[in-house]
Amino acid sequence: MGHEGGSTRPTRVGIVGAGAISGQYLDYFAEHGPAAGVLVTAIADLDPARAARAVDGRPGVRAATPDEVYAADDVDIVLNLTIPAAHAPVALAAIAGGKHVYGEKPIAATSAEARQVLAAAAAAGVRVGAAPDTVLGRGTQTARALIDAGRIGQPLAATAFFACAGHERWHPDPDFYYQPGGGPLFDMGPYYLTALVHLLGPVESVVGAASRSGAERVVGSGPRAGERFPVEVATHVTGVLRHRGGALSTVLMSFDVIGNELPRIEVHGTAGSVSVPDPNYFEGPVRLATHDSDGWREVPLSHGYAAAGRGLGLADLARALRTDCQARADGAVALHVLEVMEALLGAAEDDRARPVASDCARPPLVPESARVAVD
Structure with a gap:
């Protein structure tokens, strides 16, 4: 399973925000992450106890602070599961740490904030993806x-x-x-x-x-x-x-x-x-x-992807990073x-x-009989 630069290691994910929706993402990655080349390494939350509960029973996943996730060497993509008002600040902090970002909807509280996020990502040479991935x-x-x-x-x-x-x-x-x-x-x-x-x-x-x-x-x-x-x-x-x-x-x-x-x-x-x-x-x-x-x-x-669940869009972003192509749950969309x-x-x-001022490319069709987001 390739990665950026030809590496065979999986795309590593650090989650910021351990609320209720995080369980659906974690369950998806536990079941389909290995096949899609995605591995969760860290979970952070402003409430350390909530982060600790989220990692309980998940081998290889550690509790961390948001700042530790942004700076971590073993995080390639930050999964932003915070409240909508925090979507842009968290994304910008992750981008400043050199991380790709995938977030829950909406991409930001306003389109002005969303434009700041995409501009920062372009300047840093990283990518942004966002739900919904249904x-x-x-x-x-x-x-x-x-x-x-x-x-x-x-x-x-x-x-x-x-x-x-x-x-x-x-x-x-x-x-x-x-x-x-x-x-x-x-x-x-x-x-x-x-x-x-x-x-x-x-x-x-x-x-x-x-x-x-x-x-x-x-x-x-x-x-x-x-x-x-x-x-x-x-x-x-x-x-x-x-x-x-x-x-x-x-x-x-x-x-x-x-x-x-x-x-x-x-x-x-x-x-x-x-x-x-x-x-x-x-x-x-x-x-x-x-x-x-x-x-x-x-x-x-x-x-369409048959092995579907919340997290599919991030897996497709990881596929796009490996193959240097357009992600389907794209930040521009x-x-x-x-x-x-x-x-x-x-x-x-x-x-x-x-x-409507912005434009976007119509995302590519998911191939016939696709199961998970692989190369």
Whole structure:
């Protein structure tokens, strides 16, 4: 298994942030890391006890401080699992230590911060990747392969819908979902918009509208059940994205819908339509409808990584480092998606179309029958 410079050692990962999501990453690397050439060496957290708990029972992994991870000789990539407000500061510290960075969504709290991160990485000669990596699974990638093969003709339009009644119904501490940087668009939008970029390419402009159903919500479960808390962001966002290739995507992201039967994502072309599974997951049924078919029919999953889980995007970044090629969960894509979301909210506020300043390359299709992110 090659690495940068032709070495056969694995790509070594230091994790900063030992919250709940870190367990999913650690489980993925424990199962699939050896095959993908990825090895976790250190875990850090501002709470040393939490870092110690995360390494317990994981041979060869040590607890450390964030600064020790940034400076460690046995860390090639820093996996940034901190809260969104800390994403940019942690990434910049890791880059200053000469490390590549892969982070949870969003890449930064604002696109201005994200640009600082990418500029620092370019100056240091390191790479940046970012979640979501669910789009690299067999669901979205199989749909992408159908589009690329011309099965729906020229893509004309897409719909992308996420709608629920709000996370306060099940989350015991839902406040942050309703603070700046939260809301349905910033919480779930990265999954859907990243999928649209993979399927149809980057976005050049947006129009939008947004609303907020109330100034307060009520915690529905846990020790705080019945407690009221403020809502500071739009809870229903809708709009149209104009892709640079000409297709129009209609999006709806809402915490104001009690029940719905909306499809997650559909892409429509001159010769047919493809139904894309929920982009919050790596797999799901992919269905195709064409002029000569009798309605929808499910197609076999073909493209995308079969050995999927949170951490797949970092493994793909490690593959890109070994082979000196483009990473699929790329920082430029994450910046672009963040700018699309900001533009959508800005368009809703201004009641006019907003251009999207950034561009990005459409990530390469994951090959057919791929299992893990290897050379």
